[in-house]
Amino acid sequence: MLGTGLLQGLAVTARNFLGSFYDRRRFVTTQYPEQRTALPEAYRNFPFLVCESADDPMGTLRCVACQICEKECPPQCIYIEKSKDKKPDANGKPQIYPAVFDIDTAVCMSCQICVEVCPFDAIKMDQVFELAATDRFGALLMDRHALAKPNSYFQSIHPTEAGEVDSRLLAARLAAEEKARTAAAAKAAPKPAAPKPPAAPSAEAPKPSPPLA
Amino acid sequence: METTEQIRERILASLPGAQVSLVTNPGLAAQHSLLLGAAHALQAALLLRDDAALRLDFCSNVTGVDWPEREVSEADPTAPGGKVKRVVPGFLEVVYHLYSVALGHGPLVVRMRTANRSDQVTLPSLTPVWRSCEFQEREVFDLFGVVFAGHPDLRRILMWDEFKDHPMRKDYVEPDDFEWEPTPHGDVLERARRHYPAPARPAKEPAP
Amino acid sequence: MNPSGLPPLASLPGPQIRAVHDELHGDLLELSMGPHHPSTHGVFRMVVTLDGETVVKLKPVFGYLHRNHEKIAEGASYLGSMPYTDRLDYLCSMTNNWSYALAVERLAGQAVSERAEYVRVILAELTRLLNHTCLAGFLLQDGGASGTPLMYAFREREKILDLFESLSGSRMMCNYQRFGGCRADPSPAWLDSARALVDGYGRFLDEYEALLTGNEILMARTQGIGRLSPQLAVSAGVTGPMLRAAGVGYDIRKVDGYGFYPRFTFRVPIGADGDTYDRYMVRILEMRESIGILRQALRDIPAGPILDPKAKQRGLRPKAGEVYSRIEGPKGEIGFFLISDGGPNPYRYRVRPPSLINLTILEDMCLGQSIADSVVILGSVDIVLGEVDR
Numbered sequence: 087m088l089g090t091g092l093l094q095g096l097a098v099t100a101r102n103f104l105g106s107f108y109d110r111r112r113f114v115t116t117q118y119p120e121q122r123t124a125l126p127e128a129y130r131n132f133p134f135l136v137c138e139s140a141d142d143p144m145g146t147l148r149c150v151a152c153q154i155c156e157k158e159c160p161p162q163c164i165y166i167e168k169s170k171d172k173k174p175d176a177n178g179k180p181q182i183y184p185a186v187f188d189i190d191t192a193v194c195m196s197c198q199i200c201v202e203v204c205p206f207d208a209i210k211m212d213q214v215f216e217l218a219a220t221d222r223f224g225a226l227l228m229d230r231h232a233l234a235k236p237n238s239y240f241q242s243i244h245p246t247e248a249g250e251v252d253s254r255l256l257a258a259r260l261a262a263e264e265k266a267r268t269a270a271a272a273k274a275a276p277k278p279a280a281p282k283p284p285a286a287p288s289a290e291a292p293k294p295s296p297p298l299a
Numbered sequence: 300m301e302t303t304e305q306i307r308e309r310i311l312a313s314l315p316g317a318q319v320s321l322v323t324n325p326g327l328a329a330q331h332s333l334l335l336g337a338a339h340a341l342q343a344a345l346l347l348r349d350d351a352a353l354r355l356d357f358c359s360n361v362t363g364v365d366w367p368e369r370e371v372s373e374a375d376p377t378a379p380g381g382k383v384k385r386v387v388p389g390f391l392e393v394v395y396h397l398y399s400v401a402l403g404h405g406p407l408v409v410r411m412r413t414a415n416r417s418d419q420v421t422l423p424s425l426t427p428v429w430r431s432c433e434f435q436e437r438e439v440f441d442l443f444g445v446v447f448a449g450h451p452d453l454r455r456i457l458m459w460d461e462f463k464d465h466p467m468r469k470d471y472v473e474p475d476d477f478e479w480e481p482t483p484h485g486d487v488l489e490r491a492r493r494h495y496p497a498p499a500r501p502a503k504e505p506a507p
Numbered sequence: 508m509n510p511s512g513l514p515p516l517a518s519l520p521g522p523q524i525r526a527v528h529d530e531l532h533g534d535l536l537e538l539s540m541g542p543h544h545p546s547t548h549g550v551f552r553m554v555v556t557l558d559g560e561t562v563v564k565l566k567p568v569f570g571y572l573h574r575n576h577e578k579i580a581e582g583a584s585y586l587g588s589m590p591y592t593d594r595l596d597y598l599c600s601m602t603n604n605w606s607y608a609l610a611v612e613r614l615a616g617q618a619v620s621e622r623a624e625y626v627r628v629i630l631a632e633l634t635r636l637l638n639h640t641c642l643a644g645f646l647l648q649d650g651g652a653s654g655t656p657l658m659y660a661f662r663e664r665e666k667i668l669d670l671f672e673s674l675s676g677s678r679m680m681c682n683y684q685r686f687g688g689c690r691a692d693p694s695p696a697w698l699d700s701a702r703a704l705v706d707g708y709g710r711f712l713d714e715y716e717a718l719l720t721g722n723e724i725l726m727a728r729t730q731g732i733g734r735l736s737p738q739l740a741v742s743a744g745v746t747g748p749m750l751r752a753a754g755v756g757y758d759i760r761k762v763d764g765y766g767f768y769p770r771f772t773f774r775v776p777i778g779a780d781g782d783t784y785d786r787y788m789v790r791i792l793e794m795r796e797s798i799g800i801l802r803q804a805l806r807d808i809p810a811g812p813i814l815d816p817k818a819k820q821r822g823l824r825p826k827a828g829e830v831y832s833r834i835e836g837p838k839g840e841i842g843f844f845l846i847s848d849g850g851p852n853p854y855r856y857r858v859r860p861p862s863l864i865n866l867t868i869l870e871d872m873c874l875g876q877s878i879a880d881s882v883v884i885l886g887s888v889d890i891v892l893g894e895v896d897r
Binding site: 088089090091092094095097098099102114126127128129130154158159160195196197198199202203211 | 583584586587588589590591655659662665669672673674675676677680682690691714717718719720721722723724725726820821
């Protein structure tokens with residue numbers, strides 16, 4: 087009969103309308119900004135630079151200004167200038183650091199390729215999305231001071247990924263220390279290598295991550 | 300589907316005198332192609348479409364490739380061990396990927412080449428054979444500058460009508476309109492230096 | 508183009524509507540719909556010549572969103588082009604990614620792990636659900652049902668986008684596929700929520716169909732409107748649901764059997780009349796088949812690595828050669844043609860855009876229909892201008 091399809095459709099809309107008063111499944115609106123949904127852990131927005139300590143972010147940047155991300159960035163939004171001098175990194179090894187590290191977030195397309203190509207786990211994706219600004223080059227062009235965030239912040243936004251990164255870095259650091267100790271022992275004692283005592287947890291070995299700034 | 304070589308034989312059997320040669324693809328995919336001479340391309344395309352064993356009724360993809368003039372060095376035939384440099388003249392190429400919906404096979408890759416890149420750039424349009432070439436040949440005309448004789452409506456499609464150059468050609472020069480950006484690289488950096496001779500980028504970094 | 512021999516419309520100053528006098532048709536009206544008309548799905552323009560309300564000529568005008576994606580990709584590394592493919596058809600970034608990754612894998616001879624193949628199928632079918640759901644909403648919106656069907660569609664689409672976001676980090680610009688696998692491994696919890704979504708989707712489709720499929724107004728607006736013959740559809744290179752609605756059972760998932768599709772049982776719905784209603788109905792039926800594929804894939808997905816860590820991503824230099832590779836995207840055949848000269852970036856990079864090629868026969872479908880129907884017909888073609896203009 088003509089009109090049954092219409093009536094059937096109206097029944098659906100009526101069910102949805104009435105259902106929205108008691109059924110969460112039918113009432114899905116979130117009243118942003120008063121209400122907020124939880125961001126998934128994988129959510130990515132713009133990159134930030136990981137530093138070890140919140141107290142001295144410029145001194146403890148993991149970035150060694152190798153410029154791989156600058157070359158690989160598809161929209162070319164990263165600009166790096168290497169430092170002339172070297173600073174010790176987390177392992178005490180002197181490293182070049184970025185004298186200038188700019189990311190133009192107006193150009194960045196949040197593709198995460200810089201994170202994937204970084205061999206030092208120095209650049210990661212942030213989750214701050216409320217970045218509206220009135221000045222194109224003021225707030226949207228982020229320099230290294232604006233980009234640097236401590237490792238504890240990284241752990242708070244991407245706990246799974248940060249856990250993997252930390253254990254990987256810890257393993258690398260222990261291996262480096264092991265190697266340095268063996269080399270030092272070999273230098274100090276030219277006699278045939280005796281079985282070494284198990285490595286005691288040294289003072290500069292795994293530091294707990296610094297508190298969030 | 301028959302091999303590309305067999306299809307070539309089939310075309311030559313029906314169209315004696317047609318220029319059809321095999322272009323081998325050295326890549327892993329090994330999608331070899333047939334290079335059709337412009338004179339018989341339309342008849343050959345009709346044959347490919349209507350032949351009972353081929354029935355390539357679906358022209359999926361049409362695109363252009365720009366091959367500018369380049370210098371190759373190859374073994375000298377007169378002096379063993381020697382090398383001679385030879386200039387390969389540039390040309391424009393149009394590539395068609397044909398499939399058969401009726402028989403479910405494909406692709407057959409068909410190519411056509413222009414004589415040069417400047418004044419002899421006319422090729423026969425295959426739109427009368429496959430309607431799907433209509434917009435795609437317009438795009439090749441727009442971006443590469445191949446003129447398709449017999450196309451029903453050959454106008455620019457993506458660029459605007461007054462636009463002069465063909466942007467997909469390898470020697471295309473971008474117009475020198477410049478917008479300052481803070482993270483320039485490569486060509487953009489060069490251009491930034493030309494437009495802003497003093498500091499290419501203002502120092503924003505505060506003293507630590 | 509112009510019966511009166513007047514200069515083309517675009518070059519005339521002043522208002523965009525003017526009457527053209529023609530002895531045969533009386534007064535014809537040339538009307539420029541778009542590029543800002545809300546029913547054209549983006550910045551798309553149709554120059555329509557009208558005899559009364561009947562379309563006698565229709566010329567689509569493109570290029571408002573042209574950014575020469577292909578030229579950009581020819582200057583970028585193979586990996587660097589992957590995020591740009593998200594922005595072609597921005598509703599279906601997962602299938603764009605897959606098609607591009609498949610082309611590069613065939614060019615470079617890269618094998619894909621079994622788990623990644625399953626994940627790709629799952630994501631491609633979720634993308635199909637997402638795209639067809641949106642299409643049904645947009646189509647009804649174009650037909651004048653403002654709001655309700657589109658909002659219901661978007662409510663469901665949001666659930667799929669949430670899945671994409673929790674897996675890839677982004678709702679629409681997923682940038683998820685890599686050469687030889689996928690970027691992130693879906694967790695068991697993710698697979699469970701995908702299963703829950705798939706289980707609930709059939710119920711949503713039932714409700715959606717109760718709202719629409721039997722609706723007399725929808726039938727009156729779409730049945731017999733914008734007929735497309737199978738011969739013309741094949742010749743014009745129409746692919747995807749539009750081709751199948753015209754009665755041609757050509758599905759690249761079946762024909763080429765790429766990925767792991769031969770492992771799944773599914774049917775290919777085919778239309779009988781090739782009209783707008785068939786194009787709507789074929790998409791609804793395809794969604795039901797996609798649910799079936801998703802159930803099988805989510806049941807059978809094996810454990811294992813998602814991406815071989817040795818598979819080269821950065822600095823990939825495939826051997827010189829060329830490849831054309833295609834998959835069945837939600838809108839039709841999305842293919843990539845790559846020529847490598849052995850260098851770090853492709854010598855030639857070409858996208859076969861299904862949206863653009865499906866528009867070839869827009870004029871044929873609209874001729875003789877009324878101007879209001881041409882909007883519905885365009886809606887049933889299912890275009891995204893990011894892909895049309897590239």
